[in-house]
Amino acid sequence: MTVPAQNTPAAAPAPNIRLLGDKEVGPGRPVYVTGEIGINHNGELENALKLIDAAADAGCDAVKFQKRTPEVCTPRDQWDIERDTPWGRMTYIDYRHRVEFGTEEYTAIDAHAKQRGIAWFASPWDVESVDFLEQFDQPCYKVASASLTDDELLRRLRKTGKTVILSTGMSTPRQIRHAVEVLGSENILMCHATSTYPAKAGELNLRMLDTLRREYPNVPIGYSGHEIGLQTTLAAVALGAVFVERHITLDRAMWGSDQSASVEPGGLDRLVRDIRVIEEALGDGVKRIYAGELTAMAKLRRVPGELADDVTDLASAS
Template sequence: MSPNSTPVRIGDLSVGDGRPVYVIGEIGINHNGDMSICRQLIDVAANAGCDAVKFQKRTPEICVPVEQQSKIRSTPWGDMTYLEYKHRVEFDHEQYAEIAKYCGERGLQWFASPWDVPSVDFLEEFDVVTHKVASASITDRELLRALAATGKPVILSTGMSEIAEIDEAVEILGTENLVILHATSTYPLPAEEANLRTITTLRERYGVPVGYSGHERGLQISLAAVTLGACAIERHITLDRTMWGSDHAASLEPTGLQHLVRDIRVIETALGDGVKRVFPGEAEPRERLRRTTA
């Protein structure tokens, strides 16, 4: 990591170089507006050893383009307009209070990607530990200014973005309390579009902790990101990839999430500190096998 990078404090955790990888299970809208499914997904994240779960918070009248609001969509609850559907999968204040309480009981941090300024205000009522900028929102200057004004740490996803767009977002947000996530917003993500070396590019350019938000199937790309120094890993999670909804197919099921966290922790240990030394396990073979000749 860039020598200019300082770890960012998110709640009681420190995210950055030399710190444990911050693992985020993104529930997003995979709860399908059902609190029972939501609680099960929180359990999945907690049981796997995630540090946090992340949601998405929208004001549908603001976020759904006017020309799409009246379009009819087939849903598990019958045919309805797209605007009605977006309301159907949004949680209200009472439900988020339940989420906050249950995450606390399970030892998880929680936060969300607000997609509009009223949603920032909504989340601030719960004093969330951080805010996430979705890749789609990186050019929403009004939203970025509202997030910067909270004084909270911000996690910035960079899918669908050119460097100039990231530059402008970072200019608004500042670098003092910023974590950037490399991402490619293809669902599901093919390996040839992962471009993981961008993790190094972003770290060197902005001097902040850089992680990875993945939309691929499987674990390999996320684990490779950890070996390249990603300080955070975010993956969508689901109870079943065949469930109805737009994000389930590119999500990890419970066993996959457990394996991801397990393997991240192994890789963290295996990376070491880069100082070449003789380890205790080598002492006996060294004594027995090493030949020194003139």
């Protein structure tokens, strides 16, 4: 009698694994590295495309932008305040429009990112911006730290069904807990962050990665950094961050409030390279004798020990 073949259901992913596009993110998975372009393009599409190229060349998994509806996100009492800009003196609301991309620019960004084989997504700062971004096939959405308390925005993002990355800068533990309750913990990835630009080393508090992991054991924990330099971001990876985001720029001397806390293309190359080295070096935590140690053992270990047979078995197997 022939027994009909049965389809074995695929194993469900661990509760602290999230899907960003076609990539799993979480413990035991490669660190997901995002270059945060934000508005460092200064409203110039050419700058944005060059930054996508820099991130792709460095080996980043994704780049991120920011999307705002200026009239919604800019307080009314600031609209008419004039400021000096690279395009001359203009009101703040006109400046916000000047650096904002629309459908034409994001369509070009989408095509270029696909051509370069890199994902892109954005931080929408208002509900209308979520509706705008839904026309593009993004792997996830990001909640900026400043938006963590915007329940209307969080509910709209939850409705998309996509993974939501939540940054926790400028927020209290109670505010973070409330945001998680609004979003639902089953489809979020949380980032420790300090919202100072640039942030001092003494304000980074990287041990918060452990605190968040204990508080939210079923949520993958990452790091969004706004510091100068690469060391502390690499330390976050060594402490277990599964997602890393850093602002990137073509030149830190460019005009704009985020440029000084950003990483230039050469630094981005080094950052991604060193993250991959740290990943490899962290291993799995299981103690073993590596094949490369056997020669040193034969040369240096004077007393074989009572359990030397275990080592002999290893040598035979290797």
